[in-house]
Amino acid sequence: MQPYLDGKVLLLDKPLNWTSFDVVKKVRILTRISKVGHAGTLDPLATGLLIVCTGKFTKKINEYMGMExxxxxxxxxxxxxxxxxxxxxxxxxxxxxxxxxxxxxxxxxxxxxxxxxxxxxxxxxxxxxxxxxxxxxxxxxxxxxxxxxxxxxxxxxxxxxxxxxxxxxxxxxxxxxxxxxxxxxxxxxxxxxxxxxxxxIGTFKLSGAMSLADFETSIKKMLASEG
Incomplete structure (x- = not known):
């Protein structure tokens, strides 16, 4: 999971009834790294674009939080x-x-x-x-x-x-x-x-976001390729 330690900005589509921290926790479990955070809370009854940063890119969170x-x-x-x-x-x-x-x-x-x-x-x-x-x-x-x-x-x-x-x-x-x-x-x-x-959020659009299911599939493929 080195790419996620080095830092990634994930655009995720938060599901209904999930807290923003639920999404962060899921990303932590899947990527097996602890340094994960989100850039702006969505309430459980809201859906849509959640920016999640991993590894070194968690330093960018405040920058994204300030966006329109x-x-x-x-x-x-x-x-x-x-x-x-x-x-x-x-x-x-x-x-x-x-x-x-x-x-x-x-x-x-x-x-x-x-x-x-x-x-x-x-x-x-x-x-x-x-x-x-x-x-x-x-x-x-x-x-x-x-x-x-x-x-x-x-x-x-x-x-x-x-x-x-x-x-x-x-x-x-x-x-x-x-x-x-x-x-x-x-x-x-x-x-x-x-x-x-x-x-x-800023220039990041929901149309470019990934569902949690698709994100999980991509991580499993990466782990399988690393063997």
Missing amino acids: KEYTGTFTLGAVTRTYDLESEPENPKDITHLTPEMIHAATRQFTGPIMQVPPAHSAIKKDGKPVYLAARKGEDVELEPRPVTIHAFEIEKIELPKVYFRVICSTGTYIRSLANDFGAALGVGGYMSSLCRTR
Whole structure:
């Protein structure tokens, strides 16, 4: 596994319900090296492009983490969840029959450009040295300060209420779950993220990524050839 010790940048398509660390752990097991890390977390309910660096290339992780990101997915309008996604049950249902396509498209404008965004309480951001989701899961109140992020593009690609299909291009540090919650609030009906796929990080595209199954096959072939 010398090539992986020397350093590789892997573009992997993270499966649904896997954590980003699950993917890193799998790569460690398959390549039999411990120096493996990812360049930007994807939540378990998100899929798509995960950059994984091995060996000496782990030094490049911060460089990749700072790159612009592109996402597609769906927001569901007319309810909210504590986690801003489907990790918790929808609550507080609201009528959405009055919403028009014009209203939905117009609401994207206030979230385009440089904005201040409050991260979700159910996130890995650390406060007093501990991830805030630990306190949030206990039902404790978590207060996080708004952070500056930039949303370069926020497009609604299709409307099938209660779902709206979106495409977002944003700076690092942007939480699409928070965008879903804030977007629903702006429309006065609530909203949460119901699906998410990361399609691009900088110039790296999901179309060039490998499934974990294909990656495992390639490693087994390499081991077999090394005999």
